[in-house]
Amino acid sequence: MEAAGESLRDTELRLGLPGTDAPEKPASTVTRGGKRALPEDDEEGYAKSNKSSSSSEEEQGEGDLCGHEPPAAKAQVVGWPPIRSYRKNSLHARKVEGEAAGLYVKVSMDGAPYLRKIDLKGYKGYKELREALDDMFKCFSLGEFPRKEGCSGSEYAITYEDKDGDLMLVGDVPWEMFISSCRRLRIMNGSEARGLGSRH
Amino acid sequence: MTYFPEEVVEHIFGFLSSHRDRNVVSTVCKAWYRVERLSRRSVFVGNCYAVRPGRVMARFPGMKCLSVKGKPHFADFNLVPHDWGGFALPWIEVAARGCPGLEELRLKRMVVSDESLELLARSFPNLKALVLVSCEGFSTDGLAAIATHCRGLRELDLQENEVEDHGRQWLSCFPDSCTSLESLNFACLKGEVNACALERLVARCVNLRSLKLNRAISVESLARILARTPHLVELGTGSFTVEHRAEAYQRLIHAFRKCKSLKSLSGFWDIAPRCLQAIYSICPNLIVLNLSYAPAIQGADLVKLIRHCFKLQKLWVLDCIGDKGLAVVASSCKELLELRVFPSDIYGTGTAAVTEEGLVAISSGCSKLNSLLYFCHQMTNAALITVAKNCTHFTRFRLCILDPGKPDPDTNQPLDEGFGAIVRSCKDLRRLSLSGLLTDKVFLYIGEYAAHLEMLSIAFAGDSDKGMVYVLNGCKNLRKLEIRDSPFGDAALLENVGKYETMRSLWMSSCDVTLGGCKALAAKMPRLNVEVINDRDDSDEMEENPSDMHKVEKMYVYRTLAGARNDAPEFVEIL
Numbered sequence: 001m002e003a004a005g006e007s008l009r010d011t012e013l014r015l016g017l018p019g020t021d022a023p024e025k026p027a028s029t030v031t032r033g034g035k036r037a038l039p040e041d042d043e044e045g046y047a048k049s050n051k052s053s054s055s056s057e058e059e060q061g062e063g064d065l066c067g068h069e070p071p072a073a074k075a076q077v078v079g080w081p082p083i084r085s086y087r088k089n090s091l092h093a094r095k096v097e098g099e100a101a102g103l104y105v106k107v108s109m110d111g112a113p114y115l116r117k118i119d120l121k122g123y124k125g126y127k128e129l130r131e132a133l134d135d136m137f138k139c140f141s142l143g144e145f146p147r148k149e150g151c152s153g154s155e156y157a158i159t160y161e162d163k164d165g166d167l168m169l170v171g172d173v174p175w176e177m178f179i180s181s182c183r184r185l186r187i188m189n190g191s192e193a194r195g196l197g198s199r200h
Numbered sequence: 201m202t203y204f205p206e207e208v209v210e211h212i213f214g215f216l217s218s219h220r221d222r223n224v225v226s227t228v229c230k231a232w233y234r235v236e237r238l239s240r241r242s243v244f245v246g247n248c249y250a251v252r253p254g255r256v257m258a259r260f261p262g263m264k265c266l267s268v269k270g271k272p273h274f275a276d277f278n279l280v281p282h283d284w285g286g287f288a289l290p291w292i293e294v295a296a297r298g299c300p301g302l303e304e305l306r307l308k309r310m311v312v313s314d315e316s317l318e319l320l321a322r323s324f325p326n327l328k329a330l331v332l333v334s335c336e337g338f339s340t341d342g343l344a345a346i347a348t349h350c351r352g353l354r355e356l357d358l359q360e361n362e363v364e365d366h367g368r369q370w371l372s373c374f375p376d377s378c379t380s381l382e383s384l385n386f387a388c389l390k391g392e393v394n395a396c397a398l399e400r401l402v403a404r405c406v407n408l409r410s411l412k413l414n415r416a417i418s419v420e421s422l423a424r425i426l427a428r429t430p431h432l433v434e435l436g437t438g439s440f441t442v443e444h445r446a447e448a449y450q451r452l453i454h455a456f457r458k459c460k461s462l463k464s465l466s467g468f469w470d471i472a473p474r475c476l477q478a479i480y481s482i483c484p485n486l487i488v489l490n491l492s493y494a495p496a497i498q499g500a501d502l503v504k505l506i507r508h509c510f511k512l513q514k515l516w517v518l519d520c521i522g523d524k525g526l527a528v529v530a531s532s533c534k535e536l537l538e539l540r541v542f543p544s545d546i547y548g549t550g551t552a553a554v555t556e557e558g559l560v561a562i563s564s565g566c567s568k569l570n571s572l573l574y575f576c577h578q579m580t581n582a583a584l585i586t587v588a589k590n591c592t593h594f595t596r597f598r599l600c601i602l603d604p605g606k607p608d609p610d611t612n613q614p615l616d617e618g619f620g621a622i623v624r625s626c627k628d629l630r631r632l633s634l635s636g637l638l639t640d641k642v643f644l645y646i647g648e649y650a651a652h653l654e655m656l657s658i659a660f661a662g663d664s665d666k667g668m669v670y671v672l673n674g675c676k677n678l679r680k681l682e683i684r685d686s687p688f689g690d691a692a693l694l695e696n697v698g699k700y701e702t703m704r705s706l707w708m709s710s711c712d713v714t715l716g717g718c719k720a721l722a723a724k725m726p727r728l729n730v731e732v733i734n735d736r737d738d739s740d741e742m743e744e745n746p747s748d749m750h751k752v753e754k755m756y757v758y759r760t761l762a763g764a765r766n767d768a769p770e771f772v773e774i775l
Contacts, residue, residue: 077604077685078278078279079274079277079278079279080277080604080659081543081600081602082276082277082633082659083277083542083543083575084276084360085277085278085362086334086360086362086388087492087493087542090493091495091544119472119474121472121496122441124441
């Protein structure tokens with residue numbers, strides 16, 4: 001059952017990305033007795049395709065989003081689902097903080113024979129990250145890790161490759177922004193690093 | 201039996217532990233009433249407005265434990281406006297005068313001010329236990345008063361309250377002489393506490409068996425605490441943010457290994473999957489595990505843990521566990537009695553994390569299951585029928601299909617038959633919550649088969665008044681009925697008005713009940729309070745004498761001996 005007129009739908013408030021279709025809101029004045037204005041066929045289709053694509057836990061998160069149109073967000077009904085505010089607030093706060101299932105990125109160091117992997121979520125900030133990297137790679141290096149961004153005179157600089165594929169110096173942006181855009185880390189050799197540092 | 205001396209009768213009554221049994225014996229004859237009331241130690245008031253505090257104190261002068269509940273259950277979901285009522289102060293004031301020997305106080309869904317807590321702290325020198333569940337209105341200042349003045353306090357249990365943070369010093373208010381604590385739960389507090397004071401407190405309370413920390417407590421602190429409390433039985437961890445190779449984490453693993461009595465674990469906020477290893481040593485002893493606040497833990501990590509928890513009886517998880525994870529639970533946790541699966545992605549478009557498959561798997565592995573709360577994206581009749589066949593011991597069955605009014609996706613049918621199978625098969629069912637697409641038929645089944653049902657929650661269900669009438673006429677033991685967004689109107693409301701005096705309360709919101717219907721009910725049944733709760737925004741409209749045809753947005757009806765309450769806010773009209 002389509003909403004009456006495209007224009008009405010345009011003015012409708014809803015959650016979800018622009019351009020995605022939300023099913024009819026189950027508002028309190030919804031008709032009852034099975035004559036619900038929900039696109040049930042879509043629901044079925046979604047449910048079925050979702051079940052068939054969940055072949056393993058690990059794939060579930062990525063596979064569905066790539067495989068087909070993500071279903072649009074449902075509009076909110078007051079007090080639904082019936083979850084205590086305490087729990088809702090707790091989870092919501094977590095989402096705002098950007099919790100996810102860990103953010104593992106590769107860390108390479110110039111000259112080291114193999115790479116490592118670290119979970120960016122496991123650190124509270126840059127200081128902890130540097131300490132961890134120091135700890136992880138000290139067997140390969142002779143010098144100290146830069147405590148400040150782009151310190152000249154130090155042997156290494158910590159850089160990262162961001163979402164756009166650019167090589168960036170670690171430490172410029174707020175921590176939260178960093179972990180959401182960092183794809184991999186690279187501990188650069190002193191000579192190359194000096195080039196980066198001198199831009200500041 | 202009246203020729204037995206009273207001491208003998210009193211002695212016999214001493215074996216009656218349930219409130220209901222004691223209530224029943226007190227109605228047999230005057231002599232029994234008197235013996236019972238003088239010997240009652242534990243009093244339960246299910247609705248704070250059903251009876252005046254003074255009357256309770258007068259009837260039970262020997263009362264030692266008092267338990268009072270305030271707001272209706274739907275207040276948990278923001279359906280009851282903020283200032284509706286449920287104030288603890290009158291109860292504490294009256295108890296302070298009439299029952300100063302009070303030892304235990306339990307309050308649920310009530311408004312508790314700092315003033316009340318201060319009065320409480322000063323008035324009851326023998327107070328041993330204070331339990332506040334889903335309450336609000338107080339701050340850490342009130343807790344400071346409790347800590348300061350309640351000598352001999354054994355239990356301070358704060359469950360899911362909204363507490364304003366006025367600083368960390370409240371915990372330091374427990375004097376050095378306080379060594380009596382056996383149970384301390386401050387998991388719901390948002391602010392920091394003085395970690396040193398906490399460590400000293402737990403060290404000197406040698407009988408401490410239950411400790412639930414809040415999110416502000418670090419892993420370092422937890423490791424130190426556990427080192428001093430190796431006899432803990434229940435633990436709620438604080439924040440579990442730690443690099444798994446950090447020294448603190450190693451100390452934590454070591455500390456957990458020493459806690460041989462740990463049977464219950466909760467907390468785990470912010471835990472990274474890798475850190476779950478820390479508790480592997482405890483899993484074989486675990487009876488209770490609550491991971492429902494750990495969204496970072498996905499199914500695969502959980503599964504590694506659950507495989508070791510073969511004694512588990514109570515499990516609370518998020519739906520990230522997935523159907524596969526639930527299958528592992530089913531094969532590992534044969535003693536499971538209670539399962540709660542909460543949604544991790546409430547508003548979003550996320551993948552369907554658990555479906556009917558998970559529930560069917562659980563039912564085939566965990567036949568002892570008696571309590572279920574299950575949030576899922578879909579459910580089928582076939583699955584429910586299978587569950588009903590596998591698990592006949594359900595006393596609490598709450599199913600929440602996230603999309604209101606959603607039918608069986610395989611057949612496009614309502615879920616009447618599925619729920620019908622549940623009520624037919626589970627003869628001891630006391631609590632039921634429905635969801636999904638449902639017609640009047642499901643209520644026919646409930647009325648016919650759910651003989652012991654005490655609490656029923658209905659949302660977006662039914663076709664006509666008949667549905668509600670089936671329930672009111674059929675369920676002999678019904679005590680609480682709460683309905684939202686369902687097509688039940690005045691005819692249903694007024695069909696069996698006497699029924700409401702046998703129940704604690706009835707809630708109806710966004711249904712078809714009119715003001716006229718409510719007035720008629722109030723007129724017929726003077727011992728019911730019929731409250732019409734208007735949304736604050738509408739209260740201007742309500743000023744101008746709404747017609748009786750006007751549909752009532754929220755109605756709360758409850759039996760009472762106290763008459764209309766005098767603390768109702770403007771937007772509540774008591775008819």
